[in-house]
Amino acid sequence: MIISPVFGQLSDRTGLLTRLDVDAGGHTFEVVTVSNFDVLEHEFDKDEKRLTLFINSGLENNLGEVTIPKNLLYGNFTFFINDVETIQKSKSNDRISFITLNFTGIGNNKIDIIGTDALTGVKEIEVPTSDQKNYSDEESGGGCLIATATFGSELAPQVQQLRELRDNKLMQTESGKSFMNSFNKFYYLFSPQIADYQRENPVFNEIIKAGITPMITTLSLMDYAETESEVLSIGISLIVLNVGMYFGLPAIVIMKIKKSIF
Known part of the structure; x- marks a missing residue:
């Protein structure tokens, strides 16, 4: 003005x-x-x-x-x-x-x-929502930040797998878009700091690699999802599987160790 x-x-x-x-x-x-x-x-x-x-x-x-x-x-x-x-x-x-x-x-x-x-006679141009802008900015800023730092390059097969899953599966369905918008708001709160620390500390990077490699392997099951309902059902199954793998199994091991000690 x-x-x-x-x-x-x-x-x-x-x-x-x-x-x-x-x-x-x-x-x-x-x-x-x-x-x-x-x-x-x-x-x-x-x-x-x-x-x-x-x-x-x-x-x-x-x-x-x-x-x-x-x-x-x-x-x-x-x-x-x-x-x-x-x-x-x-x-x-x-x-x-x-x-x-x-x-x-x-x-x-x-x-x-x-x-x-x-707006008589005006062809309106769609203005991206804040969520769409955030997603676009984050994607252009490097996308899978932790995976890129873990495997050393955006061209690494594991990073490409995650990007293809996001673009070709999740972002093609309404439920997938909703999930990615919510996930990005949470993920980008901490991922830049973790990725920076990975680059500075090789030992920490190896720990992250050992942690996320099994999860990335399970995500290959999403390749079989063709419809929105399949994306939703397989996605929920993978969440349950990974929760069990990362939290359930360690909890069982800890309980058995406690029983053997006491």
Whole structure:
């Protein structure tokens, strides 16, 4: 947002030019205001077809002009000042809507401009969700960090196996995507630190290798999953298998050792 004074010192006859970059539908639209108040922030809700301006004024009588691109917001406008409906003037042509705002009130005020059409003729571009962005960033940042550090290269067969499992099996189903999104949030909390320590400590790296190699071997069973239900059932079976292998067997061994001692 760029704000620049047009006529010098602020007064009842002074205009502040404000250019607002409004992001909607994967595009950016420029809304221009000329007013005797400051536009502090703005919001746009495409579902409610509403542009909200948060303003601050040092004057009791406020006057402003707002130019809105037709393909952003258009139609029969309704106006609210601080959630109270008001009557304001508007004119439109084939490119823009020109709105004149005239209201009273010193200090912070909220202006809602609601149209009947939004993003007219605009082909919306899908914006990735935060989970999708996180997944993409993590993938481009190295993907299987611990496995890469363990086996020395992203081209190692074990790392390739994990990547192919993720991309060709899990990410092809809704349940798999849900699992990977949840897993990534947990995995990337600690994996960078562990991978760094593996590179610094060869003994620790060998311990990790001995620990994850059996798990990677069991994951090859996922190659037999073709449908979402098979991915889900085999995935659950592998979780149970690995829990038993990594926790159940050691627990049994410890119990037997205790019995033999006592």
